[in-house]
Amino acid sequence: MNEGPVGLITDSTAEIHMLDPEADWHVVPLELEIDGRRLREGLSATEFHRLLQGVNTVPVTLPPSADAFAAVYEPLLTVHRRLLSLHLSGALSETVANAHAAARALGAEERIVVMDSRLAGLALGLLCREAESRLAAGMDVDTAREDLERIIAAARVYFSVYTLDFLYLSGRLERGRSQRALGTGRSRFAVAGDAADDRPILSLEEGRLSLVERVVGETTRVQRIAELLQGEYGPDETLVAACVHAGPRGAEAAERLERKLAESRPSGSAWYRAPLSPVLCAHTGFDVCGIAVYPRRLSRLAGR
Incomplete structure (x- = not known):
């Protein structure tokens, strides 16, 4: 009806x-609270980055x-x-x-x-x-x-962050379980870092964060996320893919990831790319590269 x-x-x-x-x-x-100042989401990524400079507390998000x-x-x-x-x-x-x-x-x-x-x-x-x-x-x-x-x-969702500290501090990830999954390693509260450092890769499983593995360097994280997705779908499957990013390195990595996957997929896949929302960025930190994918055969969106 x-x-x-x-x-x-x-x-x-x-x-x-x-x-x-x-x-x-x-x-x-949703709302963000930064150093006691409460803001409704709607900030651009640039504005959010500017507000984070020199803050004394971890941003809090409010539903x-x-x-x-x-x-x-x-x-x-x-x-x-x-x-x-x-x-x-x-x-x-x-x-x-x-x-x-x-x-x-x-x-x-x-x-x-x-x-x-x-x-x-x-x-x-x-x-x-x-x-x-x-x-x-x-x-x-x-x-x-x-x-x-x-x-x-x-749908399958994979993303990589610079540091797990934002996820720990926001309570979105349990420190003990993640350390068992990835080993001890170093952990820093930072916005940017050395490209040679470890890059944790995470997924969303039934809506929950799950640690997948740890890789070294910017190029490797793009390659590994692409490999994980290639293993999820047959080589002839056309896809709808949404790439997200935060920070300059994250944006570059997302562009490379989209390009790498597009080259290995048949024509007809649909690709979208955008900055991560400030509320989500408050939990992940900057230098984030991620992607969500589902089969095009399930989609009713016009081609792109």
Whole structure:
């Protein structure tokens, strides 16, 4: 059944308007607290980097409250039969839990479909676009959700950081488990570093961070991430790929990674690249290179 227009909501980590400035999504912002100063997400990567210079504390990120979600949902429920609220992995943030709480408080759990994407950043943004393309074609929201779950299950996410310290300090990674996975090694709280240093590679598994291995140097991390992805998909599989980056070295690495994968894939794959959102960057630090990939056969996005 075609339910007519569905109200669309996501959070600011999706960077949806970077993908499509005309996207018809209502964005609920996360917040950053830097040295006691609270800021709604919306900073550019350059502004965020500038604010980090000389700070005395680790940036803190804050999810939208249930009240903030309710303030967005309530007026939308007066004009839409259903809402789709699609968000950052619940294992990384309380954002999706607060969205559920708002739906319950409004007594609208049947009308508001809250989804945990189990993804983050540009990958979440692409999932939003996949949802929008299905709903615009007349698919009902419950069937669209099933389609999105198939994409989520097939998606693979790998990324490399300069140091694990930001992830430790933000509580997104357990220090004991990561040290067992990678060995002891050195750990620094830093924004940039020597290209010959160790580069941890991580993945998202069911929305949770998982350490994969440690490599040495910028070139090696690009090569190894490409190898990991090549092992996930057959050589003839066309892909939708979202490369993210933070910091100058991260941007260069992401460009090389995209180029390397594109050269080894058949024509028809779709490639997207964008800076990591400041909220996510607060947890990863700078000099980040990452990619999220899923099969093109599951996509309804126009070619790019």
